[in-house]
Amino acid sequence: MRRRLALVLLAIAGALAPATMRAQTTTAESLVEAVRLYEDLQVERALVILRGVISPSSPFEVSREQRVQAYVYIGASLAILGRRDSAVTYFRAAIERDPFVDLDPARFTEKERTAFADARQRTLAVAMKPVAARRLDPASDQLPLSIVTTQPAQLRVEMRAVGDTSGIVLLDRESEGVREIGWNARLANGAIAPPGRYLLFVRALAGSGAVDSAVQVLDVTHDHPPLEDSLPPLRPEELLPERHPASVARGDLARGLGLAAIALALPVVTNPRLSGGGQPLAKAAALGGVAAGVAAYIDRRRHPVDREAIVANTRRRTERAAHNAEVARRNAERLAATRIVVAPVPGLQ
Amino acid sequence: MRHPLLTALLALAVLPAAARAQSAWIESALARTRPAVSATVGLMEHRVAADPGYERASGLVFGGQVDLVPMPNASVSLRALGGTLDPRSPAAEGRDVGELEARARVRLLPWLDAGAGATVRSFASTLARQRWTQFAVGAESRMSLLQGRIVGVAGGSLIPVVRVSGQPSPTLAVAALMGIRSTTRQYELGLDYLVERYDFAATAGRVKRAEGNSVLAIRAGYRFRVR
Numbered sequence: 148m149r150r151r152l153a154l155v156l157l158a159i160a161g162a163l164a165p166a167t168m169r170a171q172t173t174t175a176e177s178l179v180e181a182v183r184l185y186e187d188l189q190v191e192r193a194l195v196i197l198r199g200v201i202s203p204s205s206p207f208e209v210s211r212e213q214r215v216q217a218y219v220y221i222g223a224s225l226a227i228l229g230r231r232d233s234a235v236t237y238f239r240a241a242i243e244r245d246p247f248v249d250l251d252p253a254r255f256t257e258k259e260r261t262a263f264a265d266a267r268q269r270t271l272a273v274a275m276k277p278v279a280a281r282r283l284d285p286a287s288d289q290l291p292l293s294i295v296t297t298q299p300a301q302l303r304v305e306m307r308a309v310g311d312t313s314g315i316v317l318l319d320r321e322s323e324g325v326r327e328i329g330w331n332a333r334l335a336n337g338a339i340a341p342p343g344r345y346l347l348f349v350r351a352l353a354g355s356g357a358v359d360s361a362v363q364v365l366d367v368t369h370d371h372p373p374l375e376d377s378l379p380p381l382r383p384e385e386l387l388p389e390r391h392p393a394s395v396a397r398g399d400l401a402r403g404l405g406l407a408a409i410a411l412a413l414p415v416v417t418n419p420r421l422s423g424g425g426q427p428l429a430k431a432a433a434l435g436g437v438a439a440g441v442a443a444y445i446d447r448r449r450h451p452v453d454r455e456a457i458v459a460n461t462r463r464r465t466e467r468a469a470h471n472a473e474v475a476r477r478n479a480e481r482l483a484a485t486r487i488v489v490a491p492v493p494g495l496q
Numbered sequence: 497m498r499h500p501l502l503t504a505l506l507a508l509a510v511l512p513a514a515a516r517a518q519s520a521w522i523e524s525a526l527a528r529t530r531p532a533v534s535a536t537v538g539l540m541e542h543r544v545a546a547d548p549g550y551e552r553a554s555g556l557v558f559g560g561q562v563d564l565v566p567m568p569n570a571s572v573s574l575r576a577l578g579g580t581l582d583p584r585s586p587a588a589e590g591r592d593v594g595e596l597e598a599r600a601r602v603r604l605l606p607w608l609d610a611g612a613g614a615t616v617r618s619f620a621s622t623l624a625r626q627r628w629t630q631f632a633v634g635a636e637s638r639m640s641l642l643q644g645r646i647v648g649v650a651g652g653s654l655i656p657v658v659r660v661s662g663q664p665s666p667t668l669a670v671a672a673l674m675g676i677r678s679t680t681r682q683y684e685l686g687l688d689y690l691v692e693r694y695d696f697a698a699t700a701g702r703v704k705r706a707e708g709n710s711v712l713a714i715r716a717g718y719r720f721r722v723r
Contacts, residue, residue, distance in 0.1 A: 399641045406639075406648040410674045410689050414710065417672050417693040421543040421708040428541055428712040432674055432689035439648065439676045443641040455643055 174200055174207045178216055186254075190224040197221045215245045223255055226262040234259070238266030246272035246295045247325070267297045273351035273359045275304075280490035282370065285339045289329030290489050292317070292347070296359075299323040300351035306330055309344040309364075322351075332367070332487040339487065342368050364492040371485040374478045377471040381463060387456035396447030403440015407433035526720050532563040534684065534717025540593060542581055542619075546705030551588040553581040559595075561715065569603040573613075577711070591621040601636070609636045611653075617709075624662075631657040632671060649675035649688075658694065666694040666707075684717040 177200050184193035200209060200217045209217070222237035241248050250263045276293040283290060296302055302322035307314030315335040318328050332340050345367055350360040410432035414422055541554040557579030564572045577595040599613030610633075617628040634653025641648060655669035670693050677686040691710045698704035 402639045402641055402648055406650065406674055406676060409650045413672045413674060413689065413691045414708075417670055417691050417708070420545045420706045421693070428539060428689060428710050429691075431539075431712055432687065435676050435687040435689075436648070436674070439641060439646050439678075443646055446642055453643075 174205075174209050174213050177207075178213060178220075181217075181220060185220055185224060188227075190227050194221060194224050197224070211244060215241045215248055218244070219248060219250070222262065222266070223250070223259045226259040227256070231262055231265075234262045235266045235269065238263045239270045242266055242270045242297055243272055246274040246297050247276065270297055271300060271351060271353045271355075271357040271359050272297045273300070273302070273349050274361050275347065275349050275363060278347070278363055278365060278489065278491050280488070283332050283487045283489065285332045285485070285487050289331050292328050292330060293325060294318070294322075294328065294349055295325045296322055296351045298351075298353050298357075300353040302326065303348075303350045303352075304328060305348045305350075306340075307346050307348060308340075309346060332489065339369075339485065340367050344492065366490050366492050368488045368490075369485050370488050372481045374481060375474045377474045378467055381460075381467060386460045386463065387453070389453050389456045389460065390451045391447055391453050393448075396444045399443035399447055400440045403436050403438070403443060405436070406439065407436030410436055529564040529566055530719060530721070532684065532717050532719035534561045534563070534686075534715045535559075536561060536575070536577065536713045536715045538577070538688075538711050538713030540577070540579060540581060540709065540711045541584075542591075542593070543708045543710075544588075544705060545707075546703050549587050550585060551583075552585040553583050553588045553591065555579050555581040555593075557593065557595075557711065557713070559713075561717070563717070563719075571601045573597075573599045573601075575599070577713075589621050589623070591619045594618045594620075604635075607638050609638070609651075610634075611636060611651075613653075626663075627659075627661040629657075629659040630655050630669065634671065636673065645678060645680075647677045647679065649673065649677065655692070655694075663702075664696065664699055667697045668695040669693065682719050682721060684715070684719065686715040686717070688713045688715065 177196050181193045181196040181200070184190070184196065197217045197220050199205060200207075201214060201221070218237045218241035222234040222241065224234075225231075225237060226234035250260045252260065255263075273294070273296045275295075278290065278292065281290055292304065294302065294304060299321060300323070302318060302320065303316065304318040305314050305316050315330075315333070317330055318326070334340055343366075345365045347363040347365055348360065349362070350358065352358050410429050411426070413432075414426045414429050536557075536559045538557050538559075539554060540557045541552065543553075544551040557577045559575060559577035561573060561575040566572060575595075575597045577597075578593065580590065580592050582590050595615060595617040597613055597615040599611055601609045601611040604610050612631070612633045614631050615628070617630075619626045619628075632653040632655040634651055636649050636651030639648045639650075640646075651673045653671040653673075655671060658665050658669045660666070672691050673688065675686060675688040677684060689710070689712050692708060694707045696702070696705050696707070
């Protein structure tokens with residue numbers, strides 16, 4: 148019973164498995180078989196299988212790497228069969244698709260490698276290895292880049308922000324073969340590359356005038372602790388008015404006159420029976436009140452600037468500036484610990 | 497005295513330390529209480545209205561005042577005044593007056609103080625000496641002019657306890673005050689006008705009468721500050 152159930156489940160899984168997986172498996176099996184035949188020197192039989200792999204009518208999906216491998220073994224088989232020109236043609240097809248491809252001296256004969264070298268000389272191709280996602284310390288790390296040209300050529304490697312003509316030239320010199328360089332995540336001015344999308348251009352110009360280029364799209368992000376926001380400048384409504392309104396002067400005058408009235412009223416209210424003979428002291432006190440009110444009124448009109456408000460506003464502005472300076476200092480500390488994350492953009496290679 | 501040299505050496509060793517300790521204590525006390533001293537010159541007037549007579553005497557008085565701030569919202573004042581009042585009406589007679597007042601204030605609101613004070617006042621004439629002892633409670637409100645550089649004060653007090661030597665206590669005693677003060681960091685100039693009223697009921701051998709004191713005083717003060 149259990150066995151029957153397992154078979155049913157296996158059948159369902161087989162039906163639901165992606166067709167591409169089955170196709171790739173089939174292509175891979177074909178390549179394994181072709182390589183085995185090639186190594187047994189049954190190159191004719193190997194060629195049949197390999198041509199089936201690269202045939203447009205092949206029902207199976209073939210990846211770029213598989214196609215390159217097929218071209219290489221077709222070229223090698225043809226070289227063994229003495230069909231050198233055809234071998235070179237297939238080697239060139241392999242090189243055009245993957246300029247990094249090379250023949251292992253341990254597995255391929257001199258005759259095959261000579262044909263391959265000839266193919267390289269006839270094909271200008273430049274490429275770079277796909278950049279793997281990486282986290283860099285801009286102070287010490289570099290993003291490794293591996294670039295190849297199949298011929299001697301003037302090689303120029305440039306990192307450029309999308310939508311920006313400025314960039315940094317990482318390499319601009321004669322080169323051939325594989326070259327390893329690094330990018331320290333900084334721009335030409337020494338500043339750390341700001342977050343954004345970048346294009347990694349590689350361009351090769353051969354002496355014959357032939358040109359080839361390649362590009363990779365990379366996303367650069369900054370990884371650091373969250374930054375604090377600084378406070379905005381104080382708005383006018385958040386500050387005290389620095390000039391007294393005219394009503395303040397009138398209010399001071401009114402208060403002085405009020406004090407004078409109180410002075411005149413005191414003996415009348417408290418000692419009505421003792422008010423005979425006049426109230427010279429009350430009058431003198433009232434005069435003092437009037438004088439204080441008038442003096443305050445005149446002073447206010449002559450000096451409408453509110454010094455205390457100016458001092459208070461200055462203090463507020465200073466406090467805010469100090470706060471923002473402290474925020475900036477803390478943010479600078481966090482930015483100093485920034486790590487640069489470089490990652491290829493899927494689907495844009 | 498048996499060892500004068502030893503005593504002198506001991507004094508030389510102890511006195512500077514004691515002086516330093518005393519100096520530190522004084523500085524601490526000054527910083528804590530922010531004392532102010534002021535001199536006062538004023539005009540005092542004393543009036544008596546009794547059926548059917550009316551007396552009025554006035555004259556210059558001089559004095560001094562000490563203010564302390566023992567707590568952030570509380571102050572204590574000690575004031576002494578003295579002078580001679582000359583008769584200003586036919587029935588009046590000249591007299592010397594001396595007064596000692598202690599008053600405490602507590603700030604209830606930024607514009608309102610509550611206070612209580614005790615006053616001992618003495619009138620001395622060629623005929624007799626009379627002592628007034630009283631205790632008052634009241635409130636003072638402040639109003640600010642020129643952003644506090646000038647402060648106006650108005651207040652009133654009930655005087656529930658009044659003892660007058662040789663006389664019964666008054667049936668009603670009240671006081672009212674108006675003042676203007678200009679203050680800088682260390683100096684203060686003030687004008688105070690104080691009015692007191694005492695109503696005495698008719699008793700055996702005495703007629704109903706009212707007495708009043710009023711003082712208009714100018715005060716100049718200095719507040720000690722410790723850095």
